[in-house]
Amino acid sequence: MARKTFVAGNWKMNLNHLEAIALVQKIAFSLPEKYYAKVDVAVLPPFTDIRSIQTLVDGDKLLLTYGAQDLSAHDSGAYTGEVSGPMLAKLGCTYVTVGHSERREYHGENDELVNRKVRAAIKHGLSPILCVGERLEVREAGGHVEHGCQQLIAGLKGLKAEQVKEKVVVAYEPVWAIGTGRVATAADAEEVCKALRETLADKYGGEVAEAVRILYGGSVKSNNIGELVACDNIDGALVGGASLQADEFTKLCALAAGGPLP
Numbered sequence: 001m002a003r004k005t006f007v008a009g010n011w012k013m014n015l016n017h018l019e020a021i022a023l024v025q026k027i028a029f030s031l032p033e034k035y036y037a038k039v040d041v042a043v044l045p046p047f048t049d050i051r052s053i054q055t056l057v058d059g060d061k062l063l064l065t066y067g068a069q070d071l072s073a074h075d076s077g078a079y080t081g082e083v084s085g086p087m088l089a090k091l092g093c094t095y096v097t098v099g100h101s102e103r104r105e106y107h108g109e110n111d112e113l114v115n116r117k118v119r120a121a122i123k124h125g126l127s128p129i130l131c132v133g134e135r136l137e138v139r140e141a142g143g144h145v146e147h148g149c150q151q152l153i154a155g156l157k158g159l160k161a162e163q164v165k166e167k168v169v170v171a172y173e174p175v176w177a178i179g180t181g182r183v184a185t186a187a188d189a190e191e192v193c194k195a196l197r198e199t200l201a202d203k204y205g206g207e208v209a210e211a212v213r214i215l216y217g218g219s220v221k222s223n224n225i226g227e228l229v230a231c232d233n234i235d236g237a238l239v240g241g242a243s244l245q246a247d248e249f250t251k252l253c254a255l256a257a258g259g260p261l262p
């Protein structure tokens with residue numbers, strides 16, 4: 001079964017709820033419905049924007065989906081500042097990124113916590129977008145493939161093959177390519193994405209490995225999305241900066257769908 005291309009826009013800590021509405025409206029207006037047959041499109045805004053986007057998507061019956069950038073490992077309770085899986089599910093979120101390198105680096109998230117968050121997401125019906133990827137020194141030492149595969153195994157610990165197959169999305173994001181304009185070559189990205197898929201096959205079987213979508217993230221733009229999705233093991237992109245501009249993001253999604261440009 002062919003995997004459907006997936007483009008997710010990680011807005012990071014940008015755009016208030018009014019700006020969020022404006023951006024989603026522009027994307028919805030610019031990307032005709034026919035493209036959604038070939039590409040799934042999601043936006044991942046800050047928590048404060050999600051209710052507004054839910055209202056817009058439901059009201060206008062938009063085909064675009066949405067999710068969050070993080071969730072708590074806990075369901076509820078005395079965890080000041082945290083947002084839980086049940087809260088996100090109630091807001092109609094489909095996806096939640098887990099283990100983004102900015103969470104690992106600035107919030108001290110380790111593989112054990114990332115795994116608890118992945119399991120929390122699945123428990124509440126959300127699809128975790130599990131982010132893995134190496135820092136520059138790891139790549140320069142030649143440890144990038146092993147590093148990504150280890151993070152993948154640790155992040156999925158305790159999950160059943162069926163849960164991985166049905167719910168998990170993997171994003172390979174080399175830290176040195178995020179927000180730097182320094183995109184990994186398609187061959188660099190494919191090398192790791194292929195190894196991630198082989199790791200899934202070893203652990204969960206070929207059927208699961210063939211079903212799971214593996215995205216590349218790190219300075220993806222309309223001028224490089226084509227060569228990335230042309231790779232056998234790259235099923236789309238987790239897009240940061242370029243997802244904040246409606247024209248660029250729309251163009252990128254259309255190209256991921258195989259074109260033509262709208």
Ligand SMILES: O=C[C@H](O)COP(=O)(O)O
Pocket residue numbers: 010100173177178179180181217218219220238239240241242
């Ligand atoms: O989650 C998205 C990635 O961190 C990539 O961000 P970027 O496209 O701005 O490099």
